[in-house]
Amino acid sequence: MLVGAACLLGVGTLLLGQDAQRASRPPHVVPPRIPLGPSAPTFNNQVVRLLQGNCQKCHHEGGIAPFPLMTYADAVEHKSDIVSQTKLRKMPPWHIDSSCADYQDDPTLSAADIQTLANWAAAGAPEGDLRDLPPALTFENGWSLGPPDRVLTMSEPFKPDFVAGDVYRCFVMPTGLTEDRFVRAVEIAPGSRQIVHHVILFLDETGEADRLDQQDPGPGYSCFGGPGFDVSATAPSLGGWAPGNRPRFLPDGIGIFLPKGAKVVMQVHYSAHNGIGQLDQSSLAIYFTRAPVNKKLYIAPVINKTFRIPPGVSDYSVSASIPFLPFEAHLLGVTPHMHLLGRTMSVTSRLPGGNSMCLGNVSDWDFNWQYSYTYRNPPAAGVGTAFDVEAHYDNSSTNHRNPNNPPKAVSWGENTTDEMCIAFLSFTVDAENLLSARAETRPAAVEAVEAFLEHQWSLMWVDRPSPSAAGRRR
Numbered sequence: 001m002l003v004g005a006a007c008l009l010g011v012g013t014l015l016l017g018q019d020a021q022r023a024s025r026p027p028h029v030v031p032p033r034i035p036l037g038p039s040a041p042t043f044n045n046q047v048v049r050l051l052q053g054n055c056q057k058c059h060h061e062g063g064i065a066p067f068p069l070m071t072y073a074d075a076v077e078h079k080s081d082i083v084s085q086t087k088l089r090k091m092p093p094w095h096i097d098s099s100c101a102d103y104q105d106d107p108t109l110s111a112a113d114i115q116t117l118a119n120w121a122a123a124g125a126p127e128g129d130l131r132d133l134p135p136a137l138t139f140e141n142g143w144s145l146g147p148p149d150r151v152l153t154m155s156e157p158f159k160p161d162f163v164a165g166d167v168y169r170c171f172v173m174p175t176g177l178t179e180d181r182f183v184r185a186v187e188i189a190p191g192s193r194q195i196v197h198h199v200i201l202f203l204d205e206t207g208e209a210d211r212l213d214q215q216d217p218g219p220g221y222s223c224f225g226g227p228g229f230d231v232s233a234t235a236p237s238l239g240g241w242a243p244g245n246r247p248r249f250l251p252d253g254i255g256i257f258l259p260k261g262a263k264v265v266m267q268v269h270y271s272a273h274n275g276i277g278q279l280d281q282s283s284l285a286i287y288f289t290r291a292p293v294n295k296k297l298y299i300a301p302v303i304n305k306t307f308r309i310p311p312g313v314s315d316y317s318v319s320a321s322i323p324f325l326p327f328e329a330h331l332l333g334v335t336p337h338m339h340l341l342g343r344t345m346s347v348t349s350r351l352p353g354g355n356s357m358c359l360g361n362v363s364d365w366d367f368n369w370q371y372s373y374t375y376r377n378p379p380a381a382g383v384g385t386a387f388d389v390e391a392h393y394d395n396s397s398t399n400h401r402n403p404n405n406p407p408k409a410v411s412w413g414e415n416t417t418d419e420m421c422i423a424f425l426s427f428t429v430d431a432e433n434l435l436s437a438r439a440e441t442r443p444a445a446v447e448a449v450e451a452f453l454e455h456q457w458s459l460m461w462v463d464r465p466s467p468s469a470a471g472r473r474r
Helices: 019-024 043-054 072-077 079-087 111-122 208-215 442-461
Strands: 150-153 167-174 181-189 196-204 239-241 254-258 263-270 283-288 298-303 316-322 329-337 342-350 356-362 386-393 422-429 471-473
Touching: 043 072, 043 111, 072 079, 079 111, 150 167, 167 208, 181 196, 181 239, 196 208, 208 263, 298 386, 298 442, 329 342, 329 356, 342 422, 356 422, 386 422, 422 442
Parallel strands: none
Antiparallel strands: 150 283, 167 263, 181 254, 181 283, 196 239, 196 263, 298 316, 298 422, 316 386, 316 471, 329 422, 342 356, 342 386
C-alpha cells in the first residue's frame, strides 16, 4: 500500500511463471505408492501442512508462482525443486533479518522442517493415509485474500510499445461508490506477468485523470513519474503491487480512506525485460473494512534522490534520514526499496532518549523479491524520533545483476536500470481518534501530520536535483 515510482513494491522472477507455460503444462502423473518406513514423513500428514503454512499463498492456480503446490500430485512433480530450494533457503523467499524485529507472516522454515521435506523425498515421496489429510486451502478465483468486495478491471487490453524503452501507463477505473468507505486491503492481478513491472493505485476526485485519458489516444494515458495530477500527501495511494509482495489485511480499526465518487487511477510500469508483444488487462480486488475505523493508515518515505553511483565501485553507500518526527505515532511496517545494484539496506530509528531500534535489515537485497514487512508488535515513535537509512550498491562488473556492461554511472530514476534509495514507513498517529466525539485535540495533530507528509512526499515528487556528496565510496 504504497506509492511512488517503482517504489512501493518489488519485482519477482524466481517464482514468477509464464501463463503460457501453465496452459501447456502436461497433466500430473502420480507415481505408484511406495511402502512407508517406520518413521517416514508423508504428504498427507507432515508435508502438506508445511506447504499450506509456508508455500501455497503463492503456489496455487492463478498465484504468482509458476506452478501450484496444492495437491499430492503437485508436490511429487516438484519434489526435487522443493528439497533443493528449501535447503538453499531460497524458498520460501524472505529477505529481511528476522532477528531485527518480530515480523508477521515470516515464512522461514526451521531446520527440522527442511529436513522433513528432504526425508519425505528420500523415502520416495509417500502419500500417506488420507485420514491424515487436513482440509484444503481455497483461493477464490486466484485471489489470495479470498472473495473481494469489489473487482475493477482495465476496460480493454493494452499492448505497450517498447521502442523508446519502458512504458508507464495510467488507466482510469470508476469505483461506483455512492458513499465514503475505508479499505483494509487491495490485491492486484496483472494481466501479463511477463511485462508488468509494478502497479501503483492513485485516487482522483477532480476528474483530471479523465481529461488526461481523453487527450491520449488508445487505452489509458502516458504517465511517467506519477499519475499526472496532484496527489494528496496524507493519502498518496490506495495501494500497489509488485511480484513477490503479498497483500495482507490491515488490523481492525485501521483503514485507507476511499471517498465516494473517486476514481482509481492504476499506473502500470511495463518493462520489455521479460517479453515483447504481450497484451495486458490487469485487475484489482478491493476489500472494505469490517470493523469501525479509528485511525487512518499513513505512509512516509525516507528517501535520498541526490546520489550518483560511479561505475566500477563494488560498495557504494547512500544514506537518507528523517531528522525529527513532530508527533507521536506507532509504526506498522517498513518497505525497503532499491533496484538492481542494491546489495544491503538498514533502517533504524533513533529515539528521543538516545536509544536506537532496528526497523529493518536487508543483508542480501534481491530486486526480484521485495516485501512490505509488518511488525507483529508495532513499535512506538515519540516526538523527536529520527529515522535513518543506509544502503549499499554494487556497480561493478562482478555484479551479475548489473544491467550495464560495461558499468556506467547510475543515479535516481524511474526505470529499472536506474536506481532508488527509499524505505517507506507505514504508521498511525496516536492522537487521531476518528470515532471520538471530542475533536478539540485533533486539528493540531492533523496539522502536524499533514505538514510532515507534505514535506516528505515533496522529496519524492520533485525533479531530481544535481548529484551531491550524499553517496560515498567504501
